[in-house]
Amino acid sequence: MSELDTIDLAIVKALQANGRMSNAELSQKVGLSASACSRRLDILEKSGVISGYHARLSNKALDYKMMAIVHISLSGQGAKTLSEFEAAVKLCPNVLVCYLMSGDYDYILRVAAKDLEDYERIHRDWLSALPHVVKINSSFALREVIDRPNVGL
Amino acid sequence: MSELDTIDLAIVKALQANGRMSNAELSQKVGLSASACSRRLDILEKSGVISGYHARLSNKALDYKMMAIVHISLSGQGAKTLSEFEAAVKLCPNVLVCYLMSGDYDYILRVAAKDLEDYERIHRDWLSALPHVVKINSSFALREVIDRPNVGL
DNA sequence: GAAACCACGCAATGTCCTTGCGAAGATGAA
DNA sequence: TTCATCTTCGCAAGGACATTGCGTGGTTTC
Incomplete structure (x- = not known):
């Protein structure tokens, strides 16, 4: 373009x-x-300027009432370690966002859950099972202040 | 519904x-x-189950190549302090996501910037100017691993 | 068992999307 | 300057699409 x-x-x-x-x-x-x-x-x-269109679902209507921010540290930063972790995290449907980060931790995740019990399940069955993880730190959103799909033009 | x-x-x-x-x-x-x-x-x-439709823009095509995760702590947690901060942060177009959080810090933000210089401007003109802020900690995404608009159903 | 209710498919009508075509303006070379 | 070329526009036509009314069948309620 x-x-x-x-x-x-x-x-x-x-x-x-x-x-x-x-x-x-x-x-x-x-x-x-x-x-x-x-x-x-x-x-x-x-040309890819617009890469797609998506329906925006009300998380409330779909019963996803909890949003967690998860900081994850791995045992190393080798290419194989990273790619194995990433391949695994992509399989979890509750992970909305995952970035490889600079700074104190390696990855930051945004995870949607229906309730605390659901999050406990996700943590147990998915997050804890991710390869090479040495530390998981979950924080919970108390309130959504902004959630824009894109930068305001 | x-x-x-x-x-x-x-x-x-x-x-x-x-x-x-x-x-x-x-x-x-x-x-x-x-x-x-x-x-x-x-x-x-x-009924609100679908709350809208949005074009998904390629950040790359629009020259937004940087994504920052910003942790912010305020001087207090009183209702007035929080609502003044939130009203101000909503005005910054580069802030894609903002959550009030439990845990070590008060707010977490996801901020899009064109480049480091642009981020420096955003940090100076917007983030530093937010009321009641006592600490700002910026981390930068090295790579986007997942960015889903909604929970995988 | 009858009435009310609900979701469906069909059909019709009005709207919308796309493609071909010719014109107007911009760009660049001789 | 002048001519050729390129781009983007608007218009028009044909085919596709969305919506609404209507009648049917299956299910719930009293």
Whole structure:
């Protein structure tokens, strides 16, 4: 992708707010004809600027009331150690986010659970079973203040 | 919403993977007629199980190459202190996630930045300016291992 | 057992999406 | 400057899609 102009940004911004907006509404909002808008969107998708669309589910409605932040330290930082850990953590459906980090610990995870009992199960069956882990530190979110899908443009 | 049956779950799951899927494709995927599928989706949206749809932007394409995890401690935990901090942090567009936490620190933030210089600006102009902050600890993500929008169903 | 209820499929209608086409403006070389 | 080329636009048409009303069948309730 060469560069995003004002209209591209408007398209991206609108679909960030409402990813299921019709092309007709979108084109009107950004001040283009439907055909021109459709073609631009096609380019934005194919070039990877927009990498997908996702329904946002209410965690409450789905009974996921707990969010845990987990700091994990491994026994080493060799490439094999890291890749084995990562392959394993990817299999756990409750892990929403996992980053390899600089600093005091190796990985940080964001884990969704239905309740404390559910988290205990996840901790026992998944987190404790991850390879090369030497330390797990779980903190629980008391309240969600912000949860944006993307950076505000 | 009373309860989600198998078909509702299939709808939600499909739209989680592709939020812009047409109703025609969706109905075929879950084994319903288009009309029945449209009516179910309408209920799922109005009842709040699906709270929205969002385009997923490639941070790389938008030049957000850095992700920071920031732990913040406040000078106190009074209601006024917390709400003033939260009102201020909500204004920073680079903060993707903010949780009030139990444990060693008060808040955890996930902050997107274009590069180190950009992060330095965010830290100076936004984070340091947040009220009641006594300690800021920034760690940087070396690699994204997982970033799911929702719990895997 | 009858009535009420619920979710379904079918069909129709109005809307929407996409593609081809020609025009307008920008860019660059002779 | 002038001409060729390239890009992006709007319009129009054809096919796909979404939604609504309606009738049916199965289930619950009294």
